[in-house]
Amino acid sequence: MRTVITCMLMLVLGVAAFSQVSAGFRVVTSEAARRLAVREQPPLMPDVGLVDARSTGDSLRADLAADGRIALVDFIYTRCESVCRVLGNEFQQLQQAILEQGLQERVRLISISFDPTHDTPDALARYARQMQADSAVWRMATVAEARELRRLLDAFGVVVVPDGMGGFVHNAAIHTLGADGRLTRIDDLGAIGSALRAAAARSGGRAQ
Incomplete structure (x- = not known):
């Protein structure tokens, strides 16, 4: 009997602990919990x-x-040949969709480089031309002071690790920022449709 009671107590405590770390059973990973917290x-x-x-x-x-518009933000470095290429392609698609749907007065794009040593204004300009970025819709930037980079990356939940070959390994997502500077949403790669629809809705518009 004592064993049964002990097992039941452990089960109750385990369920309570899981509920706490999973935000009341709504999520089961720390990243999902962070994204839920950002929305709430x-x-x-x-x-x-x-x-x-x-x-x-x-x-x-x-x-x-x-600027006043909702901004969809990603983090890249211009020499990247892997995940940044995917991000770049998705931002090209977003730029096209924003223009085609007439959302350019409500939604814009910002790509921020976490490699300020190499990604000078000239390098960013070359990258913008390569990506056929419309400067009225898509801004390329990096931090003015390298010492501020870590604070920015930590706030957005971006992890950047040198790969030992002059490049970086990093995670990637689409971050939605309001004109008030608050992070309101985080979407995965491949979710550009839902990211744009949410941004347009937040701005008072409507995306297809």
């Missing part, structure tokens, strides 16, 4: 300085506030 309580992103392909400098939050 959008965090304010750090106001780091940026410099773009036109050598224009401002802070992230100042840029968002001045």
Whole structure:
């Protein structure tokens, strides 16, 4: 009898613990829990300085506030030949969809390089031309001060590890930022349709 009671107590404690770490059974991974938390309580992103392909400098939050549009943001480095290529292709598709659906006054794209040593304004400009980026819709930028990079990556949940060959291994996602500088949504690669629809809805528009 004592054994049964002990087992039942352990089961109850285990279920309670799992409920706590899975946000009430709604998610089962820490990344999913983070994404749910972002949707429920959008965090304010750090106001780091940026410099773009036109050598224009401002802070992230100042840029968002001045522009007023919902921003879909990814993190890349221009020399990447793997996951960044996928991100680049998806952002090209997003740019096309934004223009075709007339959403360019409501939604825009920002690609932020985490390799400021190599991704100078000139390098970002070359990458923008390569990706056929419309500067009115798609901005290329990197951090103005390398020391601010870690704070920015941590806030977005981006993990970047040197690969030992001059490049990086990193995770990838599409991040939705409001004009108030808050991160409201995170979507996986391949989810550009749902990311754009959500961004358009948040902006008061509607994506197909």
